[in-house]
Amino acid sequence: MTKDKKNKPSKELPIGFVDRKEKELLVRDFIISNIREIMIKYGFQYLETPSFEYSDSIGKFLPDKDRPDEGVFSFKDDSKWLSLRYDLTAPLARYVAKNYLEIPKPFKRYQLGTVWRNEKPGPGRFREFLQFDADFVGAKSLQADAELCVMISEILEKSGLTKSDYIIKISSRKITESLFKKINIKDNDQKLTALRALDKIERLGWEEVKKLLGEGRKDKSGDFTRGAKLKAKDIETIEETLKKKIPETEDLVEIFKIFKDYNFNNFEFDPSIIRGLEYYTGAIFEVNLKFDVTNNKGQAIQFGSIGGGGRYDNLVNNFGNYDAPATGISIGLDRLVYALMQKKEFKVKQSKPVVICVIDKNLMKEYINVQAILRNADVSSEIYSGEGKLKKQMEYANKIKSPAVILYGENEIKSGKPTLRNLSSGKELSIEIKELVNEIKKII
RNA sequence: GCAGCAGUAGCUCAGUUGGUUAGAGCACUAGUUUGUGGAACUAGGGGUCGGUGGUUCGAAUCCACCCUGCUGUACCA
Numbered sequence: 260m261t262k263d264k265k266n267k268p269s270k271e272l273p274i275g276f277v278d279r280k281e282k283e284l285l286v287r288d289f290i291i292s293n294i295r296e297i298m299i300k301y302g303f304q305y306l307e308t309p310s311f312e313y314s315d316s317i318g319k320f321l322p323d324k325d326r327p328d329e330g331v332f333s334f335k336d337d338s339k340w341l342s343l344r345y346d347l348t349a350p351l352a353r354y355v356a357k358n359y360l361e362i363p364k365p366f367k368r369y370q371l372g373t374v375w376r377n378e379k380p381g382p383g384r385f386r387e388f389l390q391f392d393a394d395f396v397g398a399k400s401l402q403a404d405a406e407l408c409v410m411i412s413e414i415l416e417k418s419g420l421t422k423s424d425y426i427i428k429i430s431s432r433k434i435t436e437s438l439f440k441k442i443n444i445k446d447n448d449q450k451l452t453a454l455r456a457l458d459k460i461e462r463l464g465w466e467e468v469k470k471l472l473g474e475g476r477k478d479k480s481g482d483f484t485r486g487a488k489l490k491a492k493d494i495e496t497i498e499e500t501l502k503k504k505i506p507e508t509e510d511l512v513e514i515f516k517i518f519k520d521y522n523f524n525n526f527e528f529d530p531s532i533i534r535g536l537e538y539y540t541g542a543i544f545e546v547n548l549k550f551d552v553t554n555n556k557g558q559a560i561q562f563g564s565i566g567g568g569g570r571y572d573n574l575v576n577n578f579g580n581y582d583a584p585a586t587g588i589s590i591g592l593d594r595l596v597y598a599l600m601q602k603k604e605f606k607v608k609q610s611k612p613v614v615i616c617v618i619d620k621n622l623m624k625e626y627i628n629v630q631a632i633l634r635n636a637d638v639s640s641e642i643y644s645g646e647g648k649l650k651k652q653m654e655y656a657n658k659i660k661s662p663a664v665i666l667y668g669e670n671e672i673k674s675g676k677p678t679l680r681n682l683s684s685g686k687e688l689s690i691e692i693k694e695l696v697n698e699i700k701k702i703i
Numbered sequence: 704g705c706a707g708c709a710g711u712a713g714c715u716c717a718g719u720u721g722g723u724u725a726g727a728g729c730a731c732u733a734g735u736u737u738g739u740g741g742a743a744c745u746a747g748g749g750g751u752c753g754g755u756g757g758u759u760c761g762a763a764u765c766c767a768c769c770c771u772g773c774u775g776u777a778c779c780a
Contacts, residue, residue: 274771317780330779345780378779379704455778478776482706535780618738653740661740668738682740 275386356578394587460531541570566590618668
């Protein structure tokens with residue numbers, strides 16, 4: 260070992276990136292297997308697109324030009340800029356535009372993939388995370404929007420949530436659109452600021468949101484946020500209209516009717532959900548958890564939604580050639596995993612290997628033989644591959660939560676009966692090799 | 704990004720108004736047990752006190768800047 264610490268490589272990870280351990284990965288795999296099963300059942304195609312796209316394909320040509328160059332990781336390759344994808348919807352629009360003539364219309368596809376965002380990370384929020392995304396492209400029917408909600412619901416419940424654990428909140432861009440028309444806001448910046456303010460009703464309450472619609476607001480730390488500077492009269496109109504909580508737009512009326520046909524009722528109309536800015540054109544959904552998620556100090560943390568989506572009728576058209584009204588929904592899988600792991604009753608089991616202790620290296624042939632017998636019977640097992648004495652081997656088996664160890668040394672070889680030690684009870688059995696599999700199966 | 708608070712061993716933390724060689728618990732290593740884990744006991748390793756510069760006879764402690772984390776806020780396609 261070198262003592263010189265100065266010129267050693269860093270053990271630290273880049274900010275916002277994390278190592279993910281087995282416990283978490285098992286839960287994630289479990290959710291993924293549920294997703295795939297349900298996607299097949301609902302008739303979606305599986306698709307994978309690359310991690311990198313040309314920056315303009317996933318940003319500059321989108322209607323949302325609010326911050327086209329920020330929030331992504333990019334580099335210049337020869338003359339063109341490439342970016343790591345920040346979601347799976349923009350690459351889908353690119354894929355559809357590129358392959359429009361060959362794909363079925365409507366095109367129903369799902370995708371699981373890592374996405375990257377160059378933003379400030381927080382608890383449960385990373386710069387690299389796994390997203391699940393399902394979309395209908397070329398589907399004008401609102402049945403598609405409704406079915407996405409039903410489908411997400413099925414995934415969540417199959418993964419261990421109950422109806423009282425989550426709710427799908429629904430609204431429509433058409434509501435705010437007509438509202439802005441009514442009070443005659445034309446300035447785009449003002450619209451955006453107002454939308455952002457409305458997005459915070461749940462968290463801040465109407466009083467604070469009204470400040471944001473007006474001059475602005477100071478937060479707890481004393482920082483000031485500039486407001487939308489709307490007239491007091493207009494702010495009142497907005498408050499009155501949204502507080503009524505009546506889904507007056509045609510699209511919502513239709514979707515709620517379809518929900519009834521599906522016998523789906525774990526949703527709620529909430530005009531305060533906004534989701535993104537200029538991207539969506541119609542219905543918008545957000546999947547919210549109803550139980551508290553806590554950090555490692557036991558404090559409830561601001562978790563936000565675990566997913567959402569909506570209708571984006573113009574996205575594919577931005578590539579120029581084809582009109583493809585679309586609707587989709589995504590889930591941040593890591594957030595769902597994090598939330599699910601906090602539910603006490605939730606556990607994913609994986610059997611750990613039985614450890615065959617190496618009492619005498621000259622007997623390796625015997626150990627390999629025992630291992631082959633176990634593995635042929637699909638019993639997870641391993642020959643201790645470290646250097647230590649028996650005590651160390653036992654400590655190892657204990658640490659990896661192995662159910663049992665097999666002791667097969669000089670004494671046992673003589674009688675032809677290995678010793679099987681149950682690591683939870685500490686009991687030892689001296690048994691014939693051919694009985695090993697049966698005895699181990701009793702333990703695990 | 705902005706604002707507030709924080710950073711001492713792998714982890715959780717103590718360290719009095721600046722004063723000798725910076726501590727504890729857990730974890731780790733070795734031994735008590737030359738073939739037996741989870742308990743106990745004994746011994747041991749491990750820190751440039753987040754970094755750099757400054758004030759001082761003397762800095763973990765005071766000052767400045769930087770880095771990192773947490774919380775709020777902004778942004779989140």
